[in-house]
Amino acid sequence: MLTGVYASLFYVATALLVGGLGFRIWEYARTPAPLKIPIPPAPTTRRGVVLRILRELVLFAAVFKANKWIWLFGWVFHAALLVVLLRHLRYFTEPVWEWVVVVQPFGVYAGFAMVAGLLGLWARRLLVARIRYISAPSDHLMLVLLIAIAASGLLMKYVAPTDIVALKSFFLGLILFDWQPIPRDPVLLVHLGLVAALMIVFPFSKLLHAPGLFFSPTLNQVDNPRERRHLANWARELEIGRN
Amino acid sequence: MEQLEPPQTGTRELADPLEIPDLAPGCMSASKPYAAAAEFQEALGYPGELVENWHDVAIAKMGELRGKYRSFRVFLDSCVKCGACTDKCHYFLGTGDPKNMPVARQDLLRQVYRRHFTLAGKFVPWLVGAKDLTTEVIDDWYSYFHQCSQCRRCSVFCPIGIDTAEISMAGREIMDSIGKGQKYSNEIIGKVHKIGNNLGLPAKALKATLADLEEEVLEDTGVPVRFPVDEAGADILLVTPSADFFAEPHIAGLIGYAKVFHQAGARWTISSYASEAANFGLFIGSYENMREIALRIRKAAIDLGVKRIVFGECGHAWRVAYSFLNTLAGSFDFLDQNYPIPQHICEYTNDLIEGGKLKFDKAKNDHIRLTFHDSCNVARGSSMGKTPGGQFEIPRAILRASCSHFYDMAPDTIRESTFCCGGGGGLLTDDLIELRKKGAQPRMRALQQVAEDHGVTHMAAICAICKAQFSKVLPMYGFDMEAIVSVHQMVSNAIILDPIGDGAQTGEN
Numbered sequence A: 001m002l003t004g005v006y007a008s009l010f011y012v013a014t015a016l017l018v019g020g021l022g023f024r025i026w027e028y029a030r031t032p033a034p035l036k037i038p039i040p041p042a043p044t045t046r047r048g049v050v051l052r053i054l055r056e057l058v059l060f061a062a063v064f065k066a067n068k069w070i071w072l073f074g075w076v077f078h079a080a081l082l083v084v085l086l087r088h089l090r091y092f093t094e095p096v097w098e099w100v101v102v103v104q105p106f107g108v109y110a111g112f113a114m115v116a117g118l119l120g121l122w123a124r125r126l127l128v129a130r131i132r133y134i135s136a137p138s139d140h141l142m143l144v145l146l147i148a149i150a151a152s153g154l155l156m157k158y159v160a161p162t163d164i165v166a167l168k169s170f171f172l173g174l175i176l177f178d179w180q181p182i183p184r185d186p187v188l189l190v191h192l193g194l195v196a197a198l199m200i201v202f203p204f205s206k207l208l209h210a211p212g213l214f215f216s217p218t219l220n221q222v223d224n225p226r227e228r229r230h231l232a233n234w235a236r237e238l239e240i241g242r243n
Numbered sequence B: 001m002e003q004l005e006p007p008q009t010g011t012r013e014l015a016d017p018l019e020i021p022d023l024a025p026g027c028m029s030a031s032k033p034y035a036a037a038a039e040f041q042e043a044l045g046y047p048g049e050l051v052e053n054w055h056d057v058a059i060a061k062m063g064e065l066r067g068k069y070r071s072f073r074v075f076l077d078s079c080v081k082c083g084a085c086t087d088k089c090h091y092f093l094g095t096g097d098p099k100n101m102p103v104a105r106q107d108l109l110r111q112v113y114r115r116h117f118t119l120a121g122k123f124v125p126w127l128v129g130a131k132d133l134t135t136e137v138i139d140d141w142y143s144y145f146h147q148c149s150q151c152r153r154c155s156v157f158c159p160i161g162i163d164t165a166e167i168s169m170a171g172r173e174i175m176d177s178i179g180k181g182q183k184y185s186n187e188i189i190g191k192v193h194k195i196g197n198n199l200g201l202p203a204k205a206l207k208a209t210l211a212d213l214e215e216e217v218l219e220d221t222g223v224p225v226r227f228p229v230d231e232a233g234a235d236i237l238l239v240t241p242s243a244d245f246f247a248e249p250h251i252a253g254l255i256g257y258a259k260v261f262h263q264a265g266a267r268w269t270i271s272s273y274a275s276e277a278a279n280f281g282l283f284i285g286s287y288e289n290m291r292e293i294a295l296r297i298r299k300a301a302i303d304l305g306v307k308r309i310v311f312g313e314c315g316h317a318w319r320v321a322y323s324f325l326n327t328l329a330g331s332f333d334f335l336d337q338n339y340p341i342p343q344h345i346c347e348y349t350n351d352l353i354e355g356g357k358l359k360f361d362k363a364k365n366d367h368i369r370l371t372f373h374d375s376c377n378v379a380r381g382s383s384m385g386k387t388p389g390g391q392f393e394i395p396r397a398i399l400r401a402s403c404s405h406f407y408d409m410a411p412d413t414i415r416e417s418t419f420c421c422g423g424g425g426g427l428l429t430d431d432l433i434e435l436r437k438k439g440a441q442p443r444m445r446a447l448q449q450v451a452e453d454h455g456v457t458h459m460a461a462i463c464a465i466c467k468a469q470f471s472k473v474l475p476m477y478g479f480d481m482e483a484i485v486s487v488h489q490m491v492s493n494a495i496i497l498d499p500i501g502d503g504a505q506t507g508e509n
């Protein structure tokens, strides 16, 4: 029964995450950007654009310029999240890939770093009047959700370990459509439930900033409007009958 | 707002241009521009007054923009409320009104977008800060989308590159579509469509003005520098903001261009049909109006048979020219492809300087200790020359060539981080003077600093709006009204003229 609930939950969550995100990306891709609006420092080549987006993606360069605290907490959180996600790959692969094994020991520190970064961001959201002003309940809730996910994960690592072997066979079973029982540890069940919730809200929330970064015309356009004419389809229609 | 003391050297505690004010909610909610009268609204194809079903029309317009502009959709979806932009807007720094924080300004539109176009906003509006479109919300839009000069400073600091200017343009377009337009911008656009320039200056008056100018320069210099209008067969069409024809210090800049053309031996002309570089269609977010204005330039270029188009000193005009002209009115395959299309007068002048074709007597500018104000639309909406960042380097190179004493303001207030003059984006109107004064504060404080540290006396700019705005607000901050100068005014002061008439080629650049 419990296994069935969680199995279905993860199928639904995955479908919504992949489908929802795919739909959003499709929407973004097909919506034209009729005017060239890159912001400086604007690259003049495609290669430059790729580098620029990488810089934003990896270094958070704009935020660094804007505010060192937001940068510190935001960057630490995202970097730690990445390591933690990579570490979790071992629950979904058999045999575990070599480089995932290498990441393992860092994963634990990353768990703490993630919580630290999130608490820092939340503290700013609560304490800095400007940021408190722009926060909706959902902005607080999103941080609470992420903190709860990280905390329940750490709890399993240090306080209430779960049966990792059984857990792994549950997930491999999901992938192979050959269901195996899920361990009945409350902390694990909470952890997984919250993760599924996060997956579900992703395509319907501000977490869309992830694909947004790649589709933002101010960041992804090449600054060459004088060299190449840029014209959206709906704008082309205005030209019918023009001299 | 405190009045600052006149600049004097010595050590004094100066206010920090980046100082973050305490939040003062609602303190600017009463700042609203005059509404456009029905005749001006209708001339642009908008309803004359608030339509009865304004709610539905506005939401439908939002849906339309969402389909036509990726920026609109991505920006409204992607904000993470990180707060990086919250202290980056000069109007926030100058007023403390939290709705002037860029993200809060976007939220005025985002709350309605969420309510109508997102799942969460439809079902749990309270959770995600979604709101219905009410008259109060429209009032907020009208106030605060007219407290954004669309300068894009905020976007430089945003991790997703969210550009609040795009949102305030969309907001203004939605308001126009329900009959709630702004007098200043819409009246001016109407004049351009009808007469060809923002002033409504007819061809005859324009020609008379320029003939007078010709005489004046001849008297001053003894050299017959020409100011041709509508000369078919000229090589270069100069498109310049109409303020250059009558306002100070703009005219001094126009004289500078003419002297440069004279020295280059260029055959150039102004068009009375497209006698305006400014394009306020940008400010109201209207692709159609912007396009119509841009097409006048295309027509003038074809009619006069020119080979090149050069733009005078105007910030947003250069953004529209550099970034959009090819899109709106291209392609320009009938022009000489060996030159950038269009070209900025600073690029033109700088090429001549680099080619050793212009000579300066810098001593003529020795009474001036100069700094440069990067105009936001040039700095963050365009470029110049072939290398990225040319829009920062080229004007400075010209100033250094023509003046011995040049000092930049604090690094986080110039170049891509430059502060708006406070009057851009369709806000250069007397009904918004309070806002203009407060919005100028960060720039004025940065100027105060270089005045203190380096004895700077003057500030150069390449934007007609900046020049007009500074002429007005400099005295409010204890500076001389004439402390603002055109870049080509510095050129005009120092350039050494050959007494050769028009047409004698001393070499093309």
Ligand code: SF4
Pocket: B088, B089, B090, B091, B100, B101, B102, B105, B147, B148, B149, B150, B151, B152, B153, B154, B155, B163, B164, B165, B168, B420
């Ligand atoms: S574009 Fe400029 S004026 Fe508008 S919100 Fe951003 S910083 Fe402020």
Ligand code: SF4
Pocket: B078, B079, B080, B081, B082, B083, B084, B085, B086, B102, B103, B157, B158, B159, B160, B161, B162
């Ligand atoms: S910097 Fe960008 S993402 Fe952050 S709050 Fe401002 S608009 Fe939103």
